[in-house]
Amino acid sequence: MIEVKDIYKSFGENQVLKGISAEFKPGVTTLIIGGSGSGKTTLMKNMVGLHEPDSGKVLYDGRDFTSMNTHERIPIRKEIGMLFQGSALFDSMTVEKNIRFPLDMFTEQSKAEKLDRINFVLERVNLAGKNKLYPTELSGGMKKRVGIARAIAMNPKYLFCDEPNSGLDPKSSIMIDELIKEITEEYNITTAVVTHDMNSVMGIGDHIIFLHQGKKWWEGSNKEITSTDNQELNDFVFATKLMETLLKK
Template identity: 70%
Template sequence: MIEIQNIYKSFGNNEVLKGIDAIFEPGKVNLIIGGSGSGKSTLLKCIVGLHDPDQGKVFFDQQEFTEMDFEERIPIRRNLGMLFQNSALFDSMTVEQNIIFTLNMFTDMSQAEKIERANFCLDRVNLKDVNKLYPSELSGGMKKRVGIARAISMSPKYLFCDEPNSGLDPATSILIDELIQELTEEYQCTTLVVTHDMNSVMGIGDYILFLYQGQKFWEGSNEEMLRSDVQELNDFVFASPLMKAARDSIK
């Protein structure tokens, strides 16, 4: 479980986050949604320690992460998997080397054990015979799956995904969503996904946190979202005809 309490973050005079509270439970796909500039990615970075909040606390299974120094955070970071928006693969490394990179940092596995683990993770995301390929030789969807394979290489308790469907076609986006959902259930990890993809929201949104102008405006499941009377949420969610049809179908 991850809990955040009263998170504030500013950059200069720009107050991006204004007192965010939330609880993200294990075994669920927890989504953070909102318009551009609402603070979604900043909140994610505050949670994983890429930004230090100006005020507030972050807890990983009741351990206060925000008060820890670099060394104290290492055990938690060993249990953390991260899929970045652009996959963040190293162009000069092969697929196999990209996955092993994390294992080199945090484990004392032998080289043979690392290769075996890399193969297992690639197989888990339905990629085979790509070990020696470079990122430039992969499609966008394959890069995302390699990024997920690297993220699960340490069998994480906490999985973070920043816009996992960005730049992907609808069919590939659905495959990535299904994979994230399967891995969340398989590892019983606490999964946080930053997204603006309404297909993801409706498909895998066990818990949804909606941010508006840096504030928490709503939280609940995707089913509850369809019945919400929060105007700011409705303006964001039902901007597309598809979502309007989904809402109308339950009335």
Template identity: 75%
Template structure:
């Protein structure tokens, strides 16, 4: 479980996050949504330690991450898997080498053990046998799946995903959503996803936090969205004619 308590983040005179408190549950798809500039990516970076909160606390399973120094944070960092928006694969490395990269950094496993883990992760994301390909030989959806394979290579307790469906076609987006959801439930991972994809929200949004102007404006599940009278949330989620029609049919 991850808790954030009264988190603020200021850059110069720009206050991006304004006192956000929330809890992210293990085994759930915890989504952070909101318009451009609402603070969702900044919040994600504050949780994983890429930004330091100006005020407030981030707590991993009862341990105050915010108050730790670099060395104290290492045990928690080794339990974090991260899928970046552009997958962030190393172009000069093969698929297998990309997946083994965190294992090389943080474990003392033998080469054969790391290769076995890479093979397992590739099988889990339906890319068995793609070990020796390079990122330039992969489609956008395959790159995302390799990114997921690398993110789970360390068997993380916490998985952070930034815009997983960016640049993907609708069919591939659904496959990525389903894969993230399956892994979350299968391993009881605390998964936090930043997304603007309303199909993801309605499809896998077990727990959703909606940010508006740097504040937590609404919190609930995808089943509760259709019933909310929150004006800003409705304007965001049901902006398109397709989503308005979907809401009317619920």
């Protein structure tokens, strides 16, 4: 479990996070939603150490990540998998080498052990046999699946996904959503997903945290989101659905 306790974060005079507290539980896909500037990406970056909070704590299964120095954080970083918005694959590397990258960096496994793991995660994301392809030879959906394969190569306890459906067609988006949810439940991973995609919210939103003006404004499930009387959340949902409809025309 990941616990976020009273996190504040400012950039100069701009206070982005204003006392955020939340829990992210194993086996549950938690979606962080909100409008532009609401603080959702900043929250995720504070959780993984890309930003340091001004105050507050981030606990990984009771371990105070925020109080640790860079060296002390290494064991937790090894337990974290990340899927970046643009997949962040190395264009000069094959699929196999992209997935092997964290294994080379963080493990002492033999080449054979690494290859076994690479083949396993590729099969898990339905890309068996694509080892020697380069990112330029992959579709957008395939790149995302390679990104997921790399994110789970280290068998992480915690998975962070930043806008995993960005730039994908509806069919590919659903596939990525379902894959993230399946992996979360299958391996009992604590998963946090930053998204603005309402299809994702309704499809895999076991637990949803809605941020508004740097604060946690609402929390609940995708079943509860349709019946809430939270005006700001309703406005966000309506505006997002309207934008998605216009983009499809």
